[in-house]
Structures are given as structure tokens and as C-alpha cells.
Amino acid sequence: MAIQYALVARGSVVLAEFGGAGTNAGGIARQILEKIPGTNDSHVSYSQDRHIFHVKRTDGITVLCMADDSAGRRIPFAFLEDIHGRFVKTYGRACHTALAYAMNEEFSRVLNQQMDYYSNDPNADRMNRIKGEMSQVRNVMIDNIDKVLERGDRLELLVDRTANMQGNTIRFRKQSRRFRNTVWWRNVKLTFALILLLLVIIYVVLAFVCHGVTLPTCFR
Structure with missing residues (x-):
């Protein structure tokens, strides 16, 4: 497997570990825990023969793994990020007061599972x-x-411009609605005028044909 050993620790206190059978990975890992400088968050790697020990420390919790040098750094550190998130989510504040190996029985299975996933999937x-x-x-x-x-x-100006654009859009919609209403009424009036004109023309024609405005010959 690309990742062959992993542990979770608080300072030099190992809380859970898995792997490293037949190797001195555990001993080297403990030496590294003792030598990590300061208390700040860190992402570091240490070389040992053909293996690389990758270390991630965040908020006082250290996650370490030993990987083959051919695995590079991206996958091991993705594994460490994943393990740190799972460990903190599972145990919360208990991480900062637990005794050595307090979480080993349960969390070693998680280490095993995720080591296999990041090594082979x-x-x-x-x-x-x-x-x-x-x-x-x-x-x-x-x-x-x-x-x-x-x-x-300024971001405030960008917000103001957006608000102004929205206001202009609303005013444009109102003006468009009023314009449509005006055009509609104008069309109604024009239609009514045309109908009236047509009736007048029909009446004039009938008056001419019927020899008078009272249409005398048409109603005998």
C-alpha cells in the first residue's frame, strides 16, 4: 500500500495508530513527535530511506502517516486532512484530555479503512x-x-449601482405599462371613430338612394 502506517496524537501522546507491522515506523513516528518544533499548525515531511513521514498538526492534534516515496505528497496529505476531520468530529473536546491510546480500539479501524482507500482507490x-x-x-x-x-x-458603491439598476428597471416597467394602456385606449377611440364614420357613410348613401334624409322611398 502507498500509505503503510498512521497515527493520531496530542503532542507526544499517541491516541490511535494502525499499521507498521514488521517495521520500525512506530518508533520513528514517536521520535518525530518529540522533535516537531513549537506549537503552531504545520505541514511537514521527513525522509527515511524509501519512505516519507508526512505530518499535519492542526489545533494541537497531530496526524502522521508513513508512505512510500512514490506516493508523492498530495495523496498522503489528503489522507491526513481526512483523518483529522474524522477524528475531531468523532471525539470533539475529548481529544485534548484523553489518555494514551484511549481511542485506539475504535479509531484504528478508521485508520485502516482510509489507508486502504487512499492507497488503492x-x-x-x-x-x-x-x-x-x-x-x-x-x-x-x-x-x-x-x-x-x-x-x-468601494463595495458600497457597487451595491448602490446594483440598487440603482433595479430602481431603473422598476420605473421602466411602470412607464411601459402606462404606454401600453395609452396605446390601447387610443386604438379603442380610433376604432369607435371608424365605426361611426362608416355608419355616417352608409346613411348618406341610403339618403341619396332613397331620395331624402328621411329615406321616404325606402320605407313605402
Whole structure:
């Protein structure tokens, strides 16, 4: 497997581990825990023969794995990110007070399962690439926002412009509705006038044919 050993620790106190059978991975891992400088969050890797020990420490919880050097860094650190999230979600604040190996019986099975997934399932690397692409998109968006701010454009002005555009749209709709109503009434009046004119023309023709305005010859 690409990832052959993993542990979760608080400082130098190992809370859960799995793998490393027939190797000195556990001993080397404990030496690394002792030597990690400071208390700040960190992402570091240590080389040992053909193996690399990758370490992620976040909020006082350290997750470590030993991987073959051919695995690179992307998959091991994705594994560490996954394990850290699962561990903190499962145990919460108990992580910071638990005794050594307090979570080993239960969480070692999670380590085993995720080690196998990240070592053998091709979807693991595909998901990591997708996450990387999403992170790049997010960074581009943040960079674009920074550029807007650097030009001196205030976000309040952008909001005001949007509000003005919305107001103009509402006014345009109202004006369009009034215009349609005006045109409709004008068409009604024109139609009525045409009908009246047609009736007058018919009457004039009948008066001429019937020899008088009272139409005398037409009603004998």
C-alpha cells in the first residue's frame, strides 16, 4: 500500500495508530513527535530511506502517516486532512484530555479503512484534483476581489449601482405599462371613430338612394 502506517496524537501522546507491522515506523513516528518544533499548525515531511513521514498538526492534534516515496505528497496529505476531520468530529473536546491510546480500539479501524482507500482507490486522487481545482477557483475569486479593492472601488458603491439598476428597471416597467394602456385606449377611440364614420357613410348613401334624409322611398 502507498500509505503503510498512521497515527493520531496530542503532542507526544499517541491516541490511535494502525499499521507498521514488521517495521520500525512506530518508533520513528514517536521520535518525530518529540522533535516537531513549537506549537503552531504545520505541514511537514521527513525522509527515511524509501519512505516519507508526512505530518499535519492542526489545533494541537497531530496526524502522521508513513508512505512510500512514490506516493508523492498530495495523496498522503489528503489522507491526513481526512483523518483529522474524522477524528475531531468523532471525539470533539475529548481529544485534548484523553489518555494514551484511549481511542485506539475504535479509531484504528478508521485508520485502516482510509489507508486502504487512499492507497488503492483511484477515486481518491480524482477527488483531490477536484478539491484542488475548486481551491484554485476560490483563490482566483479572492484575487479578483483584491484587485477591485486595490483600484479604489468601494463595495458600497457597487451595491448602490446594483440598487440603482433595479430602481431603473422598476420605473421602466411602470412607464411601459402606462404606454401600453395609452396605446390601447387610443386604438379603442380610433376604432369607435371608424365605426361611426362608416355608419355616417352608409346613411348618406341610403339618403341619396332613397331620395331624402328621411329615406321616404325606402320605407313605402
